[in-house]
Amino acid sequence: MQTNADHIAMAIEALQNAFVYFESLQKDFGQKFGKTSIPSTQEDMVSYFANCQPEDVRNALMLARGALVGIDYLKLTELDVNNVVKAVIGIYLLASMRLVNSNTKREGKHVYFVPKSSGVIYSIITKAFYGGILELDVSQQAELIQPKDVYELLPAGNGEYKSQCFERSVYTRVFENKQSAGISALDSEPLSDAEADQLFERRDSLFLKKSFCVVVKDSGMRPADAVPVAERFEIPIMFQSDQTDILLSQIMTPSRLDSAINEFSRQLNEISNSRPSTEGHSGERLMAITNNFNGNIGNLAQNQATGSIAQAGTxxxxxxxxxxxxxxxxxxxxxxxxxxxxxxxxxxxxxxxxxxxxxxxxxxxxxxxxxxxxxxxxxxxxxxxxxxxxxxxxxxxxxxxxxxxxxxxxxxxx
Missing domain, CATH: 1.20.120 (Four Helix Bundle (Hemerythrin (Met), subunit A))
Incomplete structure (x- = not known):
């Protein structure tokens, strides 16, 4: 498992651009661990999250989230809020990567067994093994953050052509970005030399900065049938399984990590939806966001933005x-x-x-x-x-x- 230099560099830059969040982290860090151990630079702070011991991950995740509460969002511009969100994502995910078991069992070199979980966890696992920046979509239209580099797939095809079908399914999924890739592979035609070259080049492009993975959802396909494709193109392929040791479950079970990420996601969604508009903002609205991270801010944001065209109770x-x-x-x-x-x-x-x-x-x-x-x-x-x-x-x-x-x-x- 390699050091994730790309994501670390991104997290440092993001934290340098979010000084208000860095100061809040330092304050909470001092209260939790004592003033003598407070990281004095953004590089040192990121290093703590990137290198914390697995048994300290839970505390690190709570530290990252807790520092968000100490920020006065009334004083932030839209750019400031964006920088805070990017910074907390950077360090939160670095700490999460510490839960990945580097000695996990696998099929061949690139076929892994993973729990049935969220795309964010699949992306965390991929980045822990292959490096790259973990990018997430924090959208006002989405309740939960989503990774941009996880390709979920329902493969099609049977019998002796299954591996052949899977190769074409992966090709179609990566290029068309649709889970319907299995349908396009029903003809069992192998990739042409030109198509194989295209997949090699697209893989290289995706691996330049962030890497990616293919997750095989519920199907009767054997992991061994995916090995030829994974080995040929050096693509991480993940099979959902109840029997997996890829995460250090004795410290944090997959379900608990999933729940933690979901709560983190909702918190980020609320912060993202708190951005002041260029036409001014409502102080009451921002105070509600700052003081209540568990409220349903999506409806509140919609009502405020539209001039309350659909007020609750009408x-x-x-x-x-x-x-x-x-x-x-x-x-x-x-x-x-x-x-x-x-x-x-x-x-x-x-x-x-x-x-x-x-x-x-x-x-x-x-x-x-x-x-x-x-x-x-x-x-x-x-x-x-x-x-x-x-x-x-x-x-x-x-x-x-x-x-x-x-x-x-x-x-x-x-």
């Missing part, structure tokens, strides 16, 4: 919620009952397997607390594309088309 809000609920129930019925039935009735087993894999993406997204309609749309687009290309797929195409107006009327996260 009839307008109730009507919107009711309409969204009806449309969601209709969409759920269409996907989980009508479309599933039509897919199961299709005569081609190969088509059924690939289509069901895609449908599971939409189904699992619908079960989330805040489904992302773009994920559902991508899944349905892939199903429709397959329906257009196979004999007897007319009804499948019709049902996918019927879903578009239902999706269009729903918010991005509903």
């Amino acid at each position: 009839g307008q809000t109730a009507n919107i919620d009711q309409r969204t609920g009806l449309e969601l129930r209709e969409l759920t019925d269409l996907i989980k009952i009508q479309l599933l039935t039509e897919i199961n009735n299709h005569p081609s087993e190969e088509s059924r397997v690939g289509l069901r894999n895609q449908l599971e993406l939409a189904e699992s997204e619908l079960e989330k607390a805040k489904p992302d309609k773009n994920v559902i749309r991508n899944s349905l687009e892939s199903i429709k594309a397959v329906g257009d290309s196979i004999e007897g797929g007319e009804k499948i195409v019709e049902l996918c088309t019927k879903a578009w107006p239902l999706l269009a009327s729903l918010p991005a996260l509903f």
Whole structure:
């Protein structure tokens, strides 16, 4: 496991640009460990998080988050807030990497066994082994932070062609950035020399600064079938497993780390949504954010930004919620009952397997607390594309088309 020089350099630069956060860290550090041990420079502070002992990781994570509470966000510009968020992400993730077990079992050199977890944890594991900057998307539209370098995949294909299918699935996933890559691999065609060269070059581009990984979601594929692809292209490939020692669970279980990252994510989301607008800001709103990190700031931010067009408790809000609920129930019925039935009735087993894999993406997204309609749309687009290309797929195409107006009327996260 290599020293993550790129991420360390990023964290130092970010902390230098967020002096208010650095000062808050120093204050909390002194209260926790004594004034004589306070890191005097940003480099020393980052070094603490990058090199802390695994048994100290939990305290380091709480230190990183706790220092956020001591900041007066009323005095910060939008750029200041951005710098604080970038700095805390940098040191928080460096400490998290200390929980990765360098002696974990693996299949070959690049196939790993990982817990069923969030994309952030997969990215942490990848950076611990391969280096690179861990980039996260902190969006006002997303409840949880998401990594930009984890490619989740539902592979398709069976029998002797499984490894061949997987190679094309990885190629399609990386280039098209869609989980529907397994559908494109149903023909079991191996990569051409030109396509292989493209994947090599894209891999090199992604590894220049951040590295990336491919996560194989629930499937019957054997990890051994992924080894030829992982070895050929030197790409880290991760299989979800209940039997994994890749994280030091005796210190922090995968579930506990996932929960900690989720809480951290919500805290960052609230801070990001506290950015003052160029037209002025509401002091009450920022005070609410500063004093209550566990509130639902997403609705508050929306109400403030729109001039309270949907104030809590009004009839307008109730009507919107009711309409969204009806449309969601209709969409759920269409996907989980009508479309599933039509897919199961299709005569081609190969088509059924690939289509069901895609449908599971939409189904699992619908079960989330805040489904992302773009994920559902991508899944349905892939199903429709397959329906257009196979004999007897007319009804499948019709049902996918019927879903578009239902999706269009729903918010991005509903």
